[in-house]
Amino acid sequence: MPGFLDDLLSNPALTTALWPALVETLLMVGIAGVATVVIGLPLGVVLFVTQPGGMAANRAVSVVLSGIIVNITRSVPYAILMVSLMPFTRFIVGTSIGPLAASVSLTIACVPFFARLVESGLRDVQPGKVDAAHAMGSTRAQTVWKVMLPEAMPSLVASVTTTLVTLIGYSAMAGLIGGGGLGRLAYNYGYQRFQPEVMLVVLVILVLFVQVVQLVGEAVVRRVDHR
Amino acid sequence: MIAVKDLKKVYHQANREIRALDGVTLEVPDDSVHGVIGQSGAGKSTLVRCLALLDRPTSGTVEINGVDLAHVRSSDLRRARRRLGVVFQHANLFDSRTIADNVAYPLELAGVERRERAAKVTELLGLVGLGDAAAAHPAQLSGGQRQRVGIARALATDPDVLLCDEPTSALDPRTTDEILDLIADIKARLGLAVLVITHEMHVVKRICDSVSLLEAGLVVESGPLAGVVGRLGGRLSEMLLQLPPAAPLPATLGATLEVLDTTQPGDTAALTAAERHFDADLPVLAGTVEHLDGTTFSRMRVLVPPSLDPAVVVSHLKGLGAESTISAPSIDEVA
Numbered sequence: 001m002p003g004f005l006d007d008l009l010s011n012p013a014l015t016t017a018l019w020p021a022l023v024e025t026l027l028m029v030g031i032a033g034v035a036t037v038v039i040g041l042p043l044g045v046v047l048f049v050t051q052p053g054g055m056a057a058n059r060a061v062s063v064v065l066s067g068i069i070v071n072i073t074r075s076v077p078y079a080i081l082m083v084s085l086m087p088f089t090r091f092i093v094g095t096s097i098g099p100l101a102a103s104v105s106l107t108i109a110c111v112p113f114f115a116r117l118v119e120s121g122l123r124d125v126q127p128g129k130v131d132a133a134h135a136m137g138s139t140r141a142q143t144v145w146k147v148m149l150p151e152a153m154p155s156l157v158a159s160v161t162t163t164l165v166t167l168i169g170y171s172a173m174a175g176l177i178g179g180g181g182l183g184r185l186a187y188n189y190g191y192q193r194f195q196p197e198v199m200l201v202v203l204v205i206l207v208l209f210v211q212v213v214q215l216v217g218e219a220v221v222r223r224v225d226h227r
Numbered sequence: 228m229i230a231v232k233d234l235k236k237v238y239h240q241a242n243r244e245i246r247a248l249d250g251v252t253l254e255v256p257d258d259s260v261h262g263v264i265g266q267s268g269a270g271k272s273t274l275v276r277c278l279a280l281l282d283r284p285t286s287g288t289v290e291i292n293g294v295d296l297a298h299v300r301s302s303d304l305r306r307a308r309r310r311l312g313v314v315f316q317h318a319n320l321f322d323s324r325t326i327a328d329n330v331a332y333p334l335e336l337a338g339v340e341r342r343e344r345a346a347k348v349t350e351l352l353g354l355v356g357l358g359d360a361a362a363a364h365p366a367q368l369s370g371g372q373r374q375r376v377g378i379a380r381a382l383a384t385d386p387d388v389l390l391c392d393e394p395t396s397a398l399d400p401r402t403t404d405e406i407l408d409l410i411a412d413i414k415a416r417l418g419l420a421v422l423v424i425t426h427e428m429h430v431v432k433r434i435c436d437s438v439s440l441l442e443a444g445l446v447v448e449s450g451p452l453a454g455v456v457g458r459l460g461g462r463l464s465e466m467l468l469q470l471p472p473a474a475p476l477p478a479t480l481g482a483t484l485e486v487l488d489t490t491q492p493g494d495t496a497a498l499t500a501a502e503r504h505f506d507a508d509l510p511v512l513a514g515t516v517e518h519l520d521g522t523t524f525s526r527m528r529v530l531v532p533p534s535l536d537p538a539v540v541v542s543h544l545k546g547l548g549a550e551s552t553i554s555a556p557s558i559d560e561v562a
Contacts (some may be wrong), residue, residue, distance in 0.1 A: 132319035135279045136333045136380075137305035146335070150323035226364040227322045 044118020102179030161217025312381030
């Protein structure tokens, strides 16, 4: 057993390749996570307010955003989306490989997912609170910004957590197709070089990563939840 | 003062026209409480939504101190809304904000400065008896306390009119009375016109000066409380002075009368006077007594013995100031 452990600890896959791979994964998840929230939050709000019967009901916007863009993007499997986005990625970041390039497709895959979670979070705000906000003379923007988003905060934080966990999963997949990171490490060493122990280590790291994200997310929810 | 004139709201649903409000007219002067009572489906919710300007009425006007809110532009509407405070059934506080920040919300919208806001919030929380709850969150308060915060919030912009939508329907009887007394107290102190929409007779009895009965989108009865209660056979009178259902009696025992007596303190009850006059017992089979505005209203079901002509008793009671009618014949006579 000590022999196995020595082998493992002296394996260059772990001594030299693991750290950069971990950084790449963190980079991908970090960039895509921030971009997803920045784009997905307003998109979720727009989906909510433009739906039929919504605060700013707009059939055309609702059909295009919700019915076409979000639903279609969500029905394309990530691996396929990633490959098909390569020309677009090259146009945006100049290359189609590496963590930065992977962040583009990760963001595009996760924005509709997160936007839907935001939309349903807003839908769960009691209509009475929205009535109260209007009756006191709030504009629609004030109602969304000062009432609905704060009231939906626990659910929004939970949605960010869920989205990050999804992103971690996708990022490993992105590694296979040039994204780099832990996914590529596991594939190159664990699969192609028949080193299942490397695969196992990557697996453990990913599990720990998800656990940490989930725990932190739940702690923040408890902090912001006054219900 | 708030004046509602010929308010109509028509919804279109799958080619069907639903007249939720079919011409409601109401007037509530300053320093008074008007109750609108109705069963579910009568149009109460629609009335509240139209008065709170959450829905635009199809036609008609809602005037507060002469300004028609139903027809101002949306930009002016937000300013006009500050003249009207709304208290909701479930308080509808914002859980993410502290009690103080909930009360401060309308002041934030009005652009009141932070320091001035804090002073006003302290004053309002004192007014509703929750001075020490400022830093708490709504979830930490009881239902009654939450409703107090809702009232404080509704008063934040110094409105002229307070609109209360079923303010106590979610509360237990004791808390209900506390909240109703608070509303009456605030009305007296601030000279507000208060409109209370409710399905509970108790609310009307306890705090209303006048009352309207809403049915199928129409006000079918309206007037000062003493006026509507003293009208024998009136719907509101029946609702406010409810008698248990009459048990069938054999006709040989005599006829039954429904009597409504209105007395001031010190007056002799008309029934007692009649018993002396006829030198006969007029047994009370059922009765309800309410004291409203210093007047006592007694509604009774009375048995008139066969030795007396019920019509003579009716006219004698009328001479004594009590309205009465002969009830429907008992089942024996029908058979």
